[in-house]
Amino acid sequence: MRIGIVGLGLIGGSMAIDLKALGHRVLGVSRRGETCELAIARGIVDAASPDFGVLAEAELVVLCTPLGAIASTLEKLLPHLDRSAILTDVGSTKVSVVETVVPRWPNFVGGHPMAGTAESGLEAAFAGLFVDRPYVLTPLEETPQRAIAVVEEMARSLQSRVYFCSPTHHDQAVAWISHLPVMVSASLIAACMQEFDPKVLELAQQLASSGFRDTSRVGGGNPELGVMMAQFNRGALGRSLRVYRQQLDQLIEQIDQEDWSELEHRLSLTQQARPKFVE
């Protein structure tokens, strides 16, 4: 198959590596000419260019640009696309992407491969990034069956665990397990920064250990990514944040009231619930 990849970063680059190894003809687009040259030189793609014309022969095109660039990328891409071409993306939220793309290109299946590293860019790309990772597909009822089948087969060929759900369900699920943790974790760091006694702050910094390290990790990450989550998943994240605040308020109330048996009950429930999410 002839597969186009728009955006040759960590995700797009890693996908290109795997798809080329599987025998597909891989065509890349990157804004930067240097990145295109590097991708060609390393044999990551068969051809690459900043010009979307390189995708004219593509049967399947994967949009691997940041969420904020999807709309503008679409403008540039669609005039070059074959009418039968199938389109998918890798964005971490789906409602807004699907709403943007489907009216203009019905042959589209929203996708979200849940893989990554702390690194970014083509230099960080590697074979097998998607192996055993979830890959969520969010077709609509009206999405052509062939488009779904082609994108599903591509995702499975990367050895991902493929899940199907509606864009809305996807966005609420990732709000809970990915976007809410970032906001909760960032607020922990922000709260500690409010300590006005320099002795206490210094001591806290000296004593911080694995508990603080783990709980604060995702809150200390890339600010642009955090903003993007909020921007493109505002509804679901807002709902999660409100439920979270309610739970926090209940916990504060239990501590204020010295209601230790209720607090212990609450913490027993969270202890029991966690293994249903992660080992």
Next chain:
Amino acid sequence: MRIGIVGLGLIGGSMAIDLKALGHRVLGVSRRGETCELAIARGIVDAASPDFGVLAEAELVVLCTPLGAIASTLEKLLPHLDRSAILTDVGSTKVSVVETVVPRWPNFVGGHPMAGTAESGLEAAFAGLFVDRPYVLTPLEETPQRAIAVVEEMARSLQSRVYFCSPTHHDQAVAWISHLPVMVSASLIAACMQEFDPKVLELAQQLASSGFRDTSRVGGGNPELGVMMAQFNRGALGRSLRVYRQQLDQLIEQIDQEDWSELEHRLSLTQQARPKFVE
């Protein structure tokens, strides 16, 4: 030196192993006769008994019981203690312990070795648990210098990093970096459990990955430990929780208002601040 250890669990047992290896005569007390026998059989202590009389010859006694048992342990211990004996503890909060012990035994230095594993009990004890770990000492102005010197030397002999501060400063610092993270993390799990759409909940459980794993880890821990933190550090933890809620509210407000530049500023500050606490 003749050193008594009350409570032969992970902390007390590991301390006994190291102190005996350093050439001290180590005397253990455990409620359970079996634990005493095991400690003797393994050569972890020189003598051990459920009877506090075994500590009559001790020059230094380390209370390694849970925080909730300190007061009752004191009742049983003090009648057997030599008048010149120095007392210390390993509790994870210090104001309440110091207030309980000092009026009855001025020769006391509050201590908090910040080491541990997910395991507990004497079986989990091992040599070197305290190496390179923080060990906070919280003497008062009126604490006898000799008591401070003896406890400090003991802590340093375990190769811990020794810090001195007031009990109040200690409790506020650990509220920030240890107790607040537990409540923040538990509330994350509690919030996710509120999802009423079973499809979304199942999807969230399937998709949860490293971000959720790390952020939820300490909130899925031992409920009794969590309650103990709240019980014995209610003031400082309550203050931290209120500051946290304020920060969370500001973040929610920024998302509601779609104030992306302020949200990005906030997340940039947390990204910059985290390395001051942990690498």
